[in-house]
Amino acid sequence: MTPTRGPVELTVNGETVRLEEPTDVAGLLAHLGLPDCGVAVAIDGIVRPQSRWSEPVSPYAVVDVLTAVQGG
Numbered sequence: 001m002t003p004t005r006g007p008v009e010l011t012v013n014g015e016t017v018r019l020e021e022p023t024d025v026a027g028l029l030a031h032l033g034l035p036d037c038g039v040a041v042a043i044d045g046i047v048r049p050q051s052r053w054s055e056p057v058s059p060y061a062v063v064d065v066l067t068a069v070q071g072g
Contacts, residue, residue: 012063025053028063038068 008019012032019031025041025048041048042064043057057063 008059010057010061010063013065022056022059024056028057029065034065034067040066
């Protein structure tokens with residue numbers, strides 16, 4: 001299967017995000033200005049472990065990014 005080229009649309013935390021080309025989790029976090037540590041990422045409802053962040057995110061995927069928050 002040939003990788004998708006061109007613009008990609010994702011839903012991230014309920015908001016539409018348009019990217020110029022396909023990306024992986026690390027690239028998406030960088031695009032969003034989020035750190036690559038202290039976060040959990042679920043794609044289409046399934047948590048993706050950091051060991052799989054280099055795998056491409058499918059077009060139109062629903063991505064949830066949760067960040068750790070300090071406090072009590």
